[in-house]
Amino acid sequence: MKKIFLLSLLMLGGALALAAQEAETPAITGHSEDGLLVFQSEDGKFQFRLDGRINLAFGLYSGNDNPLGNGTEVRRARLGLKPVWGNWVAQFDIDFAGNEVDVKDMWIGYRGFKNMQITLGNHKSQYSVEEVTSSRYITFLERALPNALVPDRRLGLSIAKWGKNWRLFAGLFGEEAGNVDETGENEALNYNVRANYLPILSDNGFIHIGGSYGHSTPFANDEGRVRFRARPETHVADARFLHTGWMDAESWDSYGLELAAAAGPVLVQGEYLATSVKQIEAPRADFSGYYAFASWMITGEKRVYSVEEGEPAGPIHPRNKKLGAFELAVRVSSLNLNDAAADVLGGKANNVTLGLNWRPYANLRFILNYTFVNLDVYATGHGDYTGNDDFTILQGGFYFSF
Numbered sequence: 001m002k003k004i005f006l007l008s009l010l011m012l013g014g015a016l017a018l019a020a021q022e023a024e025t026p027a028i029t030g031h032s033e034d035g036l037l038v039f040q041s042e043d044g045k046f047q048f049r050l051d052g053r054i055n056l057a058f059g060l061y062s063g064n065d066n067p068l069g070n071g072t073e074v075r076r077a078r079l080g081l082k083p084v085w086g087n088w089v090a091q092f093d094i095d096f097a098g099n100e101v102d103v104k105d106m107w108i109g110y111r112g113f114k115n116m117q118i119t120l121g122n123h124k125s126q127y128s129v130e131e132v133t134s135s136r137y138i139t140f141l142e143r144a145l146p147n148a149l150v151p152d153r154r155l156g157l158s159i160a161k162w163g164k165n166w167r168l169f170a171g172l173f174g175e176e177a178g179n180v181d182e183t184g185e186n187e188a189l190n191y192n193v194r195a196n197y198l199p200i201l202s203d204n205g206f207i208h209i210g211g212s213y214g215h216s217t218p219f220a221n222d223e224g225r226v227r228f229r230a231r232p233e234t235h236v237a238d239a240r241f242l243h244t245g246w247m248d249a250e251s252w253d254s255y256g257l258e259l260a261a262a263a264g265p266v267l268v269q270g271e272y273l274a275t276s277v278k279q280i281e282a283p284r285a286d287f288s289g290y291y292a293f294a295s296w297m298i299t300g301e302k303r304v305y306s307v308e309e310g311e312p313a314g315p316i317h318p319r320n321k322k323l324g325a326f327e328l329a330v331r332v333s334s335l336n337l338n339d340a341a342a343d344v345l346g347g348k349a350n351n352v353t354l355g356l357n358w359r360p361y362a363n364l365r366f367i368l369n370y371t372f373v374n375l376d377v378y379a380t381g382h383g384d385y386t387g388n389d390d391f392t393i394l395q396g397g398f399y400f401s402f
Contacts, residue, residue, distance in 0.1 A: 051080035057141060057397035059236030064391035068237040075235060076135060087112035103177045104153060116161045122177040125151050125192040126169045127212045128271060129258045129311055136401050137313035139295050140355050141369045145335035146273040146289030148230035149254060151216060152176060165198040167310040175219050185220035196310045206305045208312055210258035217251045224248055226277060228287060230335055232373045233351055234393050241375050242337050243382040244346035247285060252277040260312045265297035285342035293331035301325050315362040329355040338378055347379030368396040
């Protein structure tokens with residue numbers, strides 16, 4: 001962690017030094033854009049964005065048989081740098097939540113070709129539209145249950161190409177930035193592709209259709225094993241009731257289907273995700289999950305869509321400057337980590353969540369979620385908890401970007 005922190009400071013200093021050099025000629029001017037501080041040279045060749053995020057959360061649990069502690073947490077505390085030099089772009093984000101230093105995005109990209117970006121560094125492998133969507137814009141406090149099947153950021157090389165109403169992504173990845181091998185084994189190689197198409201895209205709405213495929217192998221430190229586990233859509237209590245345990249695996253394949261549609265202030269979105277693990281000396285283990293939600297901006301704000309990012313997300317500016325923007329949402333989600341034929345019983349969960357969001361400004365959001373959790377008898381955290389636990393979660397907090 002100390003090495004990562006020193007590297008963070010070094011890169012931060014280098015970026016600031018470069019900005020200072022560019023600032024000599026021509027001059028640098030600053031302005032605010034969607035709540036973010038943006039510096040730009042007069043000739044437009046250099047731009048520098050400072051991105052900060054603060055996300056505080058609380059969680060209250062009721063009706064649970066297993067111990068779950070009510071409390072609060074710093075969910076996210078990030079500082080990010082986003083420089084642009086002509087056709088070159090970069091991003092460097094670090095998170096200080098949990099009194100630790102965690103590298104998030106750390107990459108450099110080239111945009112010299114029309115509607116294309118080539119990215120090298122630590123970034124998302126872009127499997128699942130909800131994972132691609134920044135935490136600043138996700139509708140609920142936490143992502144849905146099937147996100148446990150989605151790979152996190154990894155070091156790699158990717159290419160994204162987009163048009164008026166479509167986007168393609170392909171990437172070759174290694175392992176996570178902070179995963180230092182201690183076994184002498186070669187680093188794992190993984191690849192992923194994702195495609196999106198919009199049969200309708202207008203100022204008043206859109207229809208988004210997409211799909212993903214990924215192939216992964218175990219990380220070097222995991223000694224040829226893999227596991228999948230999930231919290232019940234809460235982060236304050238670190239109870240992972242769904243847990244497959246470690247499986248000896250050669251590789252695993254991941255599949256995803258995406259659908260989203262918006263009409264004015266209404267958005268519906270859903271995904272089906274599946275993972276098939278090729279075990280060693282055991283049958284193939286199959287796991288799957290889905291979620292679907294509907295959201296209504298009570299105050300009439302329209303949804304935005306980014307073809308460049310391939311996501312139905314972006315800043316929402318309140319129409320009423322005094323009242324702000326209010327949003328109601330409901331979500332159903334499910335994750336099944338049981339495959340009796342493969343002798344893996346990691347548990348199954350079904351959740352229903354009601355949500356209320358209030359945005360006084362585009363970069364400030366207050367969140368309140370109420371979740372009904374239903375766990376099956378095998379949801380024991382691989383033996384650490386009592387199964388068949390049903391309970392409710394009242395959680396919320398605020399998200400501030402600057």
